[in-house]
Amino acid sequence: MSASIASLDTPAAIVDVPRMQHNIRRMQQRMDALGVRLRPHVKTSKCLPVIKAQLAAGACGVTVSTLKEAQYCFAEGICDVFYAVAIAPGKLTQALQLRRKGCQLSLLTDSLDAARAIVAFGQRHNERFDVWIEIDCDGHRSGLDLEDHSLLEVARVLSEGGMQLRGVMTHAGSSYELDTPEALQALAEQERNLCVNAAQRIRQAGFPCPEVSIGSTPTALSALNLEGVTEVRAGVYVFFDLVMHNVGICQAHELALSVLTTVIGHQKDKGWVITDAGWMAMSRDRGTQRQQRDFGYGQVCTETGDWIEGALLTGANQEHGIVALETAGGVDITARFPIGSRLRILPNHACATGAQFPDYHAVDAEGGVQLWSRLHGW
Numbered sequence: 001m002s003a004s005i006a007s008l009d010t011p012a013a014i015v016d017v018p019r020m021q022h023n024i025r026r027m028q029q030r031m032d033a034l035g036v037r038l039r040p041h042v043k044t045s046k047c048l049p050v051i052k053a054q055l056a057a058g059a060c061g062v063t064v065s066t067l068k069e070a071q072y073c074f075a076e077g078i079c080d081v082f083y084a085v086a087i088a089p090g091k092l093t094q095a096l097q098l099r100r101k102g103c104q105l106s107l108l109t110d111s112l113d114a115a116r117a118i119v120a121f122g123q124r125h126n127e128r129f130d131v132w133i134e135i136d137c138d139g140h141r142s143g144l145d146l147e148d149h150s151l152l153e154v155a156r157v158l159s160e161g162g163m164q165l166r167g168v169m170t171h172a173g174s175s176y177e178l179d180t181p182e183a184l185q186a187l188a189e190q191e192r193n194l195c196v197n198a199a200q201r202i203r204q205a206g207f208p209c210p211e212v213s214i215g216s217t218p219t220a221l222s223a224l225n226l227e228g229v230t231e232v233r234a235g236v237y238v239f240f241d242l243v244m245h246n247v248g249i250c251q252a253h254e255l256a257l258s259v260l261t262t263v264i265g266h267q268k269d270k271g272w273v274i275t276d277a278g279w280m281a282m283s284r285d286r287g288t289q290r291q292q293r294d295f296g297y298g299q300v301c302t303e304t305g306d307w308i309e310g311a312l313l314t315g316a317n318q319e320h321g322i323v324a325l326e327t328a329g330g331v332d333i334t335a336r337f338p339i340g341s342r343l344r345i346l347p348n349h350a351c352a353t354g355a356q357f358p359d360y361h362a363v364d365a366e367g368g369v370q371l372w373s374r375l376h377g378w
Contacts, residue, residue, distance in 0.1 A: 177290070
């Protein structure tokens with residue numbers, strides 16, 4: 001049943017469906033032009049209608065960050081699933097159950113010990129797991145260095161142990177720290193080059209390594225050449241957020257997720273507008289704090305989604321948000337933002353803000369609202 005924004009209680013997570021569809025088309029067209037498959041990372045939305053829209057546009061399979069996401073996607077008929085977090089040995093039983101049900105689940109490792117655990121478990125249960133090896137392309141988080149002697153050892157253990165070595169993958173997470181096209185293009189090439197060379201090193205050692213998978217929304221949209229890459233994993237592009245806006249890969253009119261909130265009070269002497277969206281609604285993510293432009297806890301917009309320049313959610317308690325204006329002098333905040341009026345807040349990090357809500361309210365081009373449930377937990 002379709003509703004309207006005016007009928008919604010607050011705080012509420014709002015998805016602008018035309019913007020989302022635009023973002024999906026933009027990424028898919030870019031990957032098609034570069035000649036690679038797109039395997040979207042669904043941890044951003046964790047929402048079936050969003051995932052189905054990505055697949056309908058041409059995406060191939062999904063990337064997940066939890067086995068619960070894998071179960072969720074498989075239950076909806078999505079079989080090609082890449083669990084792109086280094087597998088903990090204790091989760092192998094759950095992974096086995098998914099594969100025995102017909103899920104084409106592939107796993108990830110970046111260590112010799114974990115590779116041995118996968119092999120031992122697989123042999124014990126007569127299961128040939130599909131496994132990727134993670135490569136560190138920028139020192140951001142995890143993965144093996146290209147020249148690490150363990151890289152070939154992991155490939156050998158997996159291959160000789162009877163597992164299916166699918167390929168190598170990497171994620172240029174440091175791209176979130178950049179903000180110029182030149183720097184993003186350079187990192188995109190570094191990401192591509194190191195991962196392709198890792199695959200070539202494994203192949204030259206005599207082990208199969210058919211696939212090369214890279215990720216990160218900023219590098220995916222900045223890459224000029226993806227020679228040697230077979231697939232790209234990107235996630236936040238489906239909604240974008242203020243961090244991505246600061247990075248420079250999206251415009252304000254492309255930010256598809258916001259939080260609807262109600263004005264519940266004022267502190268006139270401080271120039272504050274108090275809302276019912278605190279950090280329980282927005283999350284505590286302050287990802288723009290280290291960027292050139294700090295948006296506090298979010299950029300304030302009108303109820304219809306128009307950006308209010310200089311209005312930021314500068315503070316957040318559990319259920320209270322504090323809106324402040326950069327140029328508050330002479331502004332009657334009680335008249336401009338009366339109690340009961342509503343605003344929308346654009347988040348720093350779409351994944352973190354989305355995670356605060358059990359549902360999205362998806363708003364179509366005509367203003368109709370549909371309730372889209374969202375997956376929670378691990």
